[in-house]
Amino acid sequence: KHLEKFAESSPEDYLWCTHPAAALAMSEESCDVVVVGAGLSGFSAAHLLKKRQEQWKVLVLEGKGRVGGRTLTQHLPAAHGEDMWDMGGQWVSSSQTHVMELIRELGLEVSRQFTEGKKIHHMGGANAKIRTYTSSIPSFSFLALLDFIQFLWKIERLCKTVSVEDPMTTPNAQQLDSMTLQSFMDRHIWTTGKPPALKQAVDRSGGTQQLSERLAEQVGKHSVRLGSAVTAIWQNEDHVEVKTATSTINCKAVIVTCPPHMADWSPCVVVNPLPYWSLSQHSNDIRMAFWKRKGFSGEIVARPSEDCPFGVTFDATSHQGSAALVGFIAGAQGSSWNSRELVERKDAVIASLVKYLGLEAASYIHYEEKDWSKEEYSGGCPVNVMVPGMLTYYHAGLRKPCGRALSPPFSTSRIYWAGTETATQWCGYLSGAVQAGQRAAVEVLAAECPSVLSESELQKVRADMNRAPQALQHLTGVSSHRASHFRLFLYLAVMVLTVGSVLWLVPEYGQY
Template sequence: MTADIWDVIIVGAGLSGLSAAYLFKKRNPKLRILVLEGKDRVGGRTVTSEIPAANGVDHWDFGGQWVGSTQIHLLELIKELGLETYPQFNTGKKVHHMGRPDAKVRTYRTSIPALSPWVLMDLTQILWKGGTQQLSECLAERVGWKNVRLGSAVTAIWQDAEWARVTTNTDTLLCRAVIVTCPPHLAAKIHYEPALPSQREFLTQNMPVGHMIKFIITYQTAFWKENGFSGEIVAGSSTNCPFSVTFDATSPSGNAALVGFIAGKHASQWSSKEAGVRREAVISSLVNYLGPEAASFIHYQEKDWANEDYSGGCPVNVMAPDNMQVCYSVGYSEMQQV
């Protein structure tokens, strides 16, 4: 065990963990805060990658990407850290192919039908320039990189009335309080001694995580815009089409791209196929909905979050029916330092 005593240890260097660390540091710069992260990077379910594009290379997000008007804390943080944002392009025809397998492919220009994914998600507003992962990098910078330990997966938390001991794959650390910010299905894998209240265990064990594969395809030009399409496709009826939705993802510097999601049962079905087969099916569906130009892409890249260590799925965990009631009855005071 190391001799250091930390005021607060935070498990997870995603947006939740790093925001918590940043808030503590702002309120009391003297607090000894340590963030422990299992991955070799910060950002958790936000990750930004460089991929080949029309003008060389550019950045795209393979995790969380959009922010909407109800995400007030995130919007405030983006402003406070001085990050730049830009609106999602959504002008032109949208493709809608839902219903029975023989349903007609329809197009529309407004947010009608009312089931437009943008309306449902309220994520219409903005993306941020340079990608979402930089938010975590900015927070780590402010918290101090020396206070963020990468490659440090927490396996157990032991506590008595006064202290908590946090065990990682390499170390055991002593602190006054622990904040666990990993997704519920992974928080459930940490060993707690003594056990946490049974309702809390029940909650984390009954919040399954979703399954989503996100892909980005870059093109020489945004041919869909030239042909009057917005890039938005909602597809649910064809068994040959892996994706549920696509949107325009042309970068702020003008590199043309589409972003799409293979989600839910489609993700489970298509993840077991070879990557090349999946890519071919995505491209031929895009040709079907947007025209033959879709076949001439520069680069296709995808990320299956079910295969990512310390995430194991995405975008979020869902509550089974009745779990909300359990959530409210968790005795937080019984959790002592955790």
């Protein structure tokens, strides 16, 4: 079906597909490295490999008929023809250094997320008051605000004790692993006000899928094979065999970037597949951004219910100025709503937008949904999640290359792992995908041609492979201790200013 999809493509695009003649007989070929998955993590790995070893032959194999993985930019109807919107990962932030550096390297631009105006907060159920606020967080009562500040303080202190590379060295690691975020909040938050969600403040122009498309151009389209799902990977003493439906590829190393729950193991490495966070995304294209004219930002935070499918919406006005709102249907409520018909979800979404923003929301041009749980070779979005207790037993297998524990006869690892689930920074985000792909590429280079790496890169790889608990103590030395004192002073100053502001001003509430 991938071949049919691309049968009418231009010759240049057709190079991305497996040629029909290849299906007539199994072929065998060789290359240096195979990357499984043509998403952002896979292309980040392939790109770095080609930068350091230009003469290497690197093949990127993808089961889908497109590149981009969990990013997808679609052309949709707009007020003045068509425009582009992201239906997958789409936000980046200045603190996400890996993806921001990649954006700069590729010569792409970012556009700032529109947040000006009143935001809507409706978390108490159908009969609760609909409130508005203009700050970065909703208006809480005095006690709830103090509670929220002390909770952030506890989280910050806890973060200082955690090694993201080896989290089980954290004090009370098993106890923390046995808790959900909700149970942790229930234990440490005393008031009933809900803490706000965090968001990234920077959007990107032209869609996030173009990150993978630009990287594919630099790696070489002839090295990218769509419709080429990997069916098996066999590691021998001196090479790896990668099998697809039409070919067997022999290589020095393989980097696997597919979501962990999509991989089958023999012998079993991870006993239970990781569950996915179910998420559907909807986009409403509207003739004009009426919410801006009415003083709203387009941001709505609501408790999903039988009447309202989404939990949050944002302004998604395109770089070309086409007005749109984007929302997310996720979690348990998402599972309930996803079992219903499209027209029922659409009617409920529009009715909720009318309730929060006004009758103008009913005059939309187009409604589009993307259910990532039904996406082939992804099986969900945005990221695999571990249920309580899983980290204790399976975290070590997420990033550790295969083969090291199998010697003899294997002398080195030849199967490496990437994907945003394996990231140690911004896990689950675009930046995490970039970091994980680059880290896996460096691991391959360290094993196959260490001379192209700097001494610091080699030391980092050795530390990752042979990490001792003392490494955490080294990282959190005197400088971190001084930083914690500074942050304590900062939190106390913020608390004093907050108390003074609350006593001086009455919190501003509004109702639509």
